[in-house]
Amino acid sequence: MSEVTSSKIQSTRVGMDAAAIKQSILEHLVHTQSRFPDVASESDWYNALAHAVRDRMLERMMVTAKTYKANKSRTVCYLSAEFLPGPHLANNILALGIWQEVQEAVAQLGLDFESLLEEEVEPGLGNGGLGRLAACYMDSMATLKIPAIGYGIRYEFGIFRQEIEDGWQVEKTDKWLSYGNPWEIPRPRLRFNVHFGGHTEQFKDIDGILRVKWIPEWRVIGVAHDTPVMGYGVKNTNLLRLWSSEAAESFNFQAFNTGDYYGAVNEKVTSENLTKVLYPNDEPEAGKRLRLEQQYFFVSCSLQDMVRIYLQSGDPLDQFHHKYTAQLNDTHPAIAIPELMRLLVDRNQMDWDTAWHVTRNTFAYTNHTLLPEALEKWPLDLFKKVLPRHLEIIYEINSRFLDEARMKIHGLNGHLEKLSIIEEGARPQVRMAHLAVVGSYKVNGVAELHSELLRQNVLPDFHALWPDKITNVTNGVTPRRFMLLSNQPLAHLLRERIGCGWVTDLDSLHKLEALADDPDFQQQWQKVKRRNKERLARHALAATGQKIDPDSLFDVQVKRVHEYKRQHLNLLHIITLYNRLKDNPGLDIPPRTFVFGGKAAPGYFMAKLIIKAINSVAEVINRDPDMDGRLRVVFFPNFNVKTAHCIYPGADVSEQISLAGKEASGTGNMKFALNGALTVGTLDGANIEIREEVGKENFFLFGMTEAEVSALQQQGYHPQDYCQNDPELKSALDFLASGYFSHGDATLFRPLVDNLLNGDPYKVLVDYRSYVDCQARISEAYRDRQEWTRMSILNVARMGKFSSDRSIQEYTNNIWKIASVDVF
Numbered sequence: 001m002s003e004v005t006s007s008k009i010q011s012t013r014v015g016m017d018a019a020a021i022k023q024s025i026l027e028h029l030v031h032t033q034s035r036f037p038d039v040a041s042e043s044d045w046y047n048a049l050a051h052a053v054r055d056r057m058l059e060r061m062m063v064t065a066k067t068y069k070a071n072k073s074r075t076v077c078y079l080s081a082e083f084l085p086g087p088h089l090a091n092n093i094l095a096l097g098i099w100q101e102v103q104e105a106v107a108q109l110g111l112d113f114e115s116l117l118e119e120e121v122e123p124g125l126g127n128g129g130l131g132r133l134a135a136c137y138m139d140s141m142a143t144l145k146i147p148a149i150g151y152g153i154r155y156e157f158g159i160f161r162q163e164i165e166d167g168w169q170v171e172k173t174d175k176w177l178s179y180g181n182p183w184e185i186p187r188p189r190l191r192f193n194v195h196f197g198g199h200t201e202q203f204k205d206i207d208g209i210l211r212v213k214w215i216p217e218w219r220v221i222g223v224a225h226d227t228p229v230m231g232y233g234v235k236n237t238n239l240l241r242l243w244s245s246e247a248a249e250s251f252n253f254q255a256f257n258t259g260d261y262y263g264a265v266n267e268k269v270t271s272e273n274l275t276k277v278l279y280p281n282d283e284p285e286a287g288k289r290l291r292l293e294q295q296y297f298f299v300s301c302s303l304q305d306m307v308r309i310y311l312q313s314g315d316p317l318d319q320f321h322h323k324y325t326a327q328l329n330d331t332h333p334a335i336a337i338p339e340l341m342r343l344l345v346d347r348n349q350m351d352w353d354t355a356w357h358v359t360r361n362t363f364a365y366t367n368h369t370l371l372p373e374a375l376e377k378w379p380l381d382l383f384k385k386v387l388p389r390h391l392e393i394i395y396e397i398n399s400r401f402l403d404e405a406r407m408k409i410h411g412l413n414g415h416l417e418k419l420s421i422i423e424e425g426a427r428p429q430v431r432m433a434h435l436a437v438v439g440s441y442k443v444n445g446v447a448e449l450h451s452e453l454l455r456q457n458v459l460p461d462f463h464a465l466w467p468d469k470i471t472n473v474t475n476g477v478t479p480r481r482f483m484l485l486s487n488q489p490l491a492h493l494l495r496e497r498i499g500c501g502w503v504t505d506l507d508s509l510h511k512l513e514a515l516a517d518d519p520d521f522q523q524q525w526q527k528v529k530r531r532n533k534e535r536l537a538r539h540a541l542a543a544t545g546q547k548i549d550p551d552s553l554f555d556v557q558v559k560r561v562h563e564y565k566r567q568h569l570n571l572l573h574i575i576t577l578y579n580r581l582k583d584n585p586g587l588d589i590p591p592r593t594f595v596f597g598g599k600a601a602p603g604y605f606m607a608k609l610i611i612k613a614i615n616s617v618a619e620v621i622n623r624d625p626d627m628d629g630r631l632r633v634v635f636f637p638n639f640n641v642k643t644a645h646c647i648y649p650g651a652d653v654s655e656q657i658s659l660a661g662k663e664a665s666g667t668g669n670m671k672f673a674l675n676g677a678l679t680v681g682t683l684d685g686a687n688i689e690i691r692e693e694v695g696k697e698n699f700f701l702f703g704m705t706e707a708e709v710s711a712l713q714q715q716g717y718h719p720q721d722y723c724q725n726d727p728e729l730k731s732a733l734d735f736l737a738s739g740y741f742s743h744g745d746a747t748l749f750r751p752l753v754d755n756l757l758n759g760d761p762y763k764v765l766v767d768y769r770s771y772v773d774c775q776a777r778i779s780e781a782y783r784d785r786q787e788w789t790r791m792s793i794l795n796v797a798r799m800g801k802f803s804s805d806r807s808i809q810e811y812t813n814n815i816w817k818i819a820s821v822d823v824f
């Protein structure tokens, strides 16, 4: 045992005052970056500052781990193939409570704080909502002092960077690690083998018990990289542990010796490819063998790590589920269920029933989507090639489960097929959602409507079998990043008027209600919005070259581009306004700026065409002198967490216009409303709950309900009828098809228009009239600036429910049954 105890190594280098911080920055500039101040680049200074901040986090992280270990704390393992944390620097400075001090230190060094923050390249290790939700939950778990580890994949390339060329999306590789990553601590000694392929053999162990041995064909190594996640205003600092793949051996020596140099290197290349790139969603799943390998890879490393930590306690493995609960963030990590079974049964000789009891009490599963094409299924033949032993385990789980179901639902054999984890057919498949439901103690949807539809439509047979299993936890967002950090003008105003309690107790925003009618406060509120709109305008100018006017109404839709989210409905409204203004130049409506942002999956033709259409319409409108001071359209490229910081606070109107029943929850809807935008939305996902909270008079509702959508679907939907019966709609569609927006090319947008006229899977044409009329009410409402401001204040005042702290509290109380742990 070393003489040096942790209390003795408390560093003197990590003072929290400006002078100490300045000193650290200089030391890191020289000793980490190897640069003298007079030749240091902005990036060198950024790295030096990041390291200075990191120094102040690491001790907290170690003390936290030590405390949790000493307490044998029950721990949440949040298993997620995606994490989208956003830039770390500013958030960490806030969490440490040294914002002023850092600003001072930086100013003394003659540096510009804002441009240092700009230097950071964010880790884009997620597609959108799901990955960002995981990051918000990591923030809330630390803030609520819940022992938690986030487990995921350290993709070398995150979600592609989007550029717009000639109006089209172009994907560029996201080389986020090129200049290093000061926030991660590599743990080269924390490594696990992960096996793939091969076959299985049965054998009898020394007790004569029949066991199975997996003889895999190849192996890769997973290496841990830790990123500290600090709670706000507390010492608790949890871990985000991401796995990166390494070749088991740099060279296949046999191949090398026989002169096959490239063959030998190939193995290394293949292994290291495993964590090379994040898959964009909305791509056809077929043949994505690498994706299955990624999923298994990170899950296997994570479970091996959990078992390793667990065994340090000396407790027997049959109590594993008391120490851990593992949350499956969608089905991407659902392979964890057979993997834990394998570790317990094959590796630790546990009997099946005990292992199943442990497994079934370890996992809980969150479903994030109802879209059939997004429910993961793996063809059996592929699965067998990659994970033969896991497939056997899944068969065994399935057959025991179907026996259990048969006992409960007498004689209903038809039901069994619907329940089965294996889908029969020409190419049989493993249904990952069924596996996740069977192997979990709780299943949850992410908004009330979504959870209800899960129970009624997607998993009705499971719901009949286990009526208490499917529950709801409505999503939430962290007010630290999406208000305190990204909307500082508002945070200042709030601090003056209602204090800072809302940062960790969002319900206390209620105090604003009393100020909603106060003309003085309203004026200050407007000033804040104005500043945020100016900032958005500056960024838009820099990113697009387009000037937009902060005096106009900013109407914003930022999110992944997908037909179900209906960016094209928004576009049809814009064309309609354009037509109206052209026909009637005297028309008195408030000037509007439409802002779009979002990525389309690289292989999703229709989504990419929608982006092109937005840009083409923008080009015509922005060039038309008649539209000057009346209508502007901009597409903000590369929407990500960083750009989101300046977009949400600058919005007057938030577009949440998905077809009812399609958006599981949405979280952008929450970020907008929390920053004082008014929502135009359908009764979909969390919109419903937002409207309930903010009051229906403060929400612009339009469109069909989910029940109406289903009824229409049943009865037969004929989009052309809607087009024929609505001259404005017809002319908007004709216009788009005509070539007017595409330099006379009448073929370019034909597929988009044809898609709407001959099928319209997301019923854009049905909701068009109600949407356009609703937009007219918005224009009217915007004229009365006092009333608008009042509505905006009330929206913010009533958004308390949508803090991710509330979501985590619900997971904690209703699902995980886990207690907070103080760290001193």
Ligand code: CRA
Residues within 6 Å of the ligand: 128, 129, 130, 131, 133, 330, 368, 369, 374, 446, 475, 663, 664, 665, 666, 667, 685
């Ligand atoms: N695409 C849903 O579509 C939801 C987030 C987070 C999504 C959103 O409505 O807000 O999850 N679903 O719960 C998903 O990723 C695999 O499914 C999303 O981000």
